Amino acid sequence: MTPTPIRGETHAALITAPGSGQGKSMVTAALARLHRNTGRRVRVFKHGPDYLDPMVLEVASGQPVYQLHPWMTGEAECRWRLAEAAQSADLILVEGSMGLFDGEPSSADLAILAGLPALPVIDARGMAQTFGAVALGLASYHPRMAVREVVANRIGSARHGDMLRESLPAGISLLGAIPRSEAMAIPDRHLGLVQAGELGDLDEKLDAAAAVLAEAGLDRLPARVSLEATAPAPPPRLLEGQRIAVARDAAFAFLYRANLDLLEAMGAETTFFSPLEDAEPPDCDALWLPGGYPELHANRLAANATMRAAIHHHHAAGKPILAECGGLMACTEALTDGEGAEHAMLGLLPGSVRMAGKLKALGLQSLRTDLGALRGHTYHHSELDTGETPLARTRRLAGTEAEPVFRRRGLVASYFHGYFPSAPELVAAIFRGEAWSPLG
Structure with missing residues (x-):
C-alpha cells in the first residue's frame, strides 16, 4: 500500500x-x-x-x-x-x-x-x-x-x-x-x-x-x-471481538489517548468503570488498571468489597489484567498511604506498597520482548515490597535494568507506563492473555 x-x-x-x-x-x-x-x-x-x-x-x-x-x-x-x-x-x-x-x-x-x-x-x-x-x-x-x-x-x-x-x-x-x-x-x-x-x-x-x-x-x-x-499504516486487528474494561476515575486516570485509540483500531471494544463508585466492572474479556492516585483514595478502594471480589473472580478465571503503576499498587495486598495508614488492596500480587514521601523513580524506559519493545516511562513516589520474582525488567535508555514486570496468571503488573503504539503485538498479547517472552 x-x-x-x-x-x-x-x-x-x-x-x-x-x-x-x-x-x-x-x-x-x-x-x-x-x-x-x-x-x-x-x-x-x-x-x-x-x-x-x-x-x-x-x-x-x-x-x-x-x-x-x-x-x-x-x-x-x-x-x-x-x-x-x-x-x-x-x-x-x-x-x-x-x-x-x-x-x-x-x-x-x-x-x-x-x-x-x-x-x-x-x-x-x-x-x-x-x-x-x-x-x-x-x-x-x-x-x-x-x-x-x-x-x-x-x-x-x-x-x-x-x-x-x-x-x-x-x-x-x-x-x-x-x-x-x-x-x-x-x-x-x-x-x-x-x-x-x-x-x-x-x-x-x-x-x-x-x-x-x-x-x-x-x-x-x-x-x-x-x-x-x-500517514501510518493501520495496525493489525489483533483484538477483534475483545471487550476491555478500563478503570477511569479519580484514583485511576493516567491514560494516553493514543493507547485507547490503538486498542480500538486493533478491534477491541473499550468500556470504562470506576473502582471507587461501581459495584463491579462491566462484563469484559480483560481489565486495565492504569496509573493514578490510589494512595489518595485507598480507604474507599478498600471499602468497595463487591468490586474487590469481582476483580478477584476475574483474576481467578485466568482472564487478563494489565496494571500500571497505580494499578500495580492496587493489586498488592496492602497500601500504606502518606499518613501512615494501611489499607487492604486487591491481593492479586503478594506484598505491599508504601508511600515514600519522595520521588523513587523517574525516566524513559522500554520493555524488550519477542513481540517488540514497548516504550514508555516510570514516575512514582511509592516503594514495593514483594517476594514475587519478576518475569522481566524494563531498561533505561542507557541500557541498565529498571522496573520489575510481574506476570501472575493473567495479571501483568509494573510501575512502568507503556506507550501502546510502540509495540502493538505485545499489547495485544497482554490483553488476550497470550504468552510473550522478555529479551535481554
Whole structure:
C-alpha cells in the first residue's frame, strides 16, 4: 500500500522555558483558551510522557491532546500528528517539558524535527536586563532552533515590562509581559497538577487566565508553518471481538489517548468503570488498571468489597489484567498511604506498597520482548515490597535494568507506563492473555 502524504499549513509554536517552574503549562493552557474564545480551532500537544497537563489542555482547547516525543512515540508519529492537525487547526501549540534543551530528546529536538519555532516563557521575577541575556542564550544555543519571540512571565509592573522589552537583542521581540496574577495558577500535588476533573472552577479559571494574556498582548498569532508527513499504516486487528474494561476515575486516570485509540483500531471494544463508585466492572474479556492516585483514595478502594471480589473472580478465571503503576499498587495486598495508614488492596500480587514521601523513580524506559519493545516511562513516589520474582525488567535508555514486570496468571503488573503504539503485538498479547517472552 502506498503511504498517504499529509500536508497542512497553520500558525504554530512550541511553548517552552529555560527550565521547569517558569509557568509554561498555564501559559499554554491560557493561550489555548484565549484563541479558542475568539472562535479559532486550537490543537494542543504535549512533549514527553505527561498525563496531567494534557487533562487541563483538553479543557482549555476543547480538543483531544496527544503526546509527542521523538523517542517514545517515534519521529514519524510526531510529524504525522502535527501535519494531520494542521489540516484543520487555526493554531497548534505544543507544550514543552522541562527547559528547552533539557533531556534526550529535548523539546528543542522535537521543534527542530517538526520545523516549529520556539516561544520561551521566562519567569522575570527578580530580573531586569539579564532577561535579554537569557533570551539571547536560548536563541543562539542551537543553529537550527528558531527563537524569534519570548514571553515575560510574572512581571511586577508596566515599567518592569518595558525594561525587559528594552533588554532584548535585535531579532528577538517580546510577544507579551504577563503580570503576577492568581488567575495564572493551578494547584498541584506530588505527581504534578491536580487532575482537571477535580477542579470544579477550571473553566472559569481558564477564562480569567485568557483575559490576563489578552491584556498583556498575547492575543497575536505566532508564525505560520508548513507541516507534512506520511500517514501510518493501520495496525493489525489483533483484538477483534475483545471487550476491555478500563478503570477511569479519580484514583485511576493516567491514560494516553493514543493507547485507547490503538486498542480500538486493533478491534477491541473499550468500556470504562470506576473502582471507587461501581459495584463491579462491566462484563469484559480483560481489565486495565492504569496509573493514578490510589494512595489518595485507598480507604474507599478498600471499602468497595463487591468490586474487590469481582476483580478477584476475574483474576481467578485466568482472564487478563494489565496494571500500571497505580494499578500495580492496587493489586498488592496492602497500601500504606502518606499518613501512615494501611489499607487492604486487591491481593492479586503478594506484598505491599508504601508511600515514600519522595520521588523513587523517574525516566524513559522500554520493555524488550519477542513481540517488540514497548516504550514508555516510570514516575512514582511509592516503594514495593514483594517476594514475587519478576518475569522481566524494563531498561533505561542507557541500557541498565529498571522496573520489575510481574506476570501472575493473567495479571501483568509494573510501575512502568507503556506507550501502546510502540509495540502493538505485545499489547495485544497482554490483553488476550497470550504468552510473550522478555529479551535481554
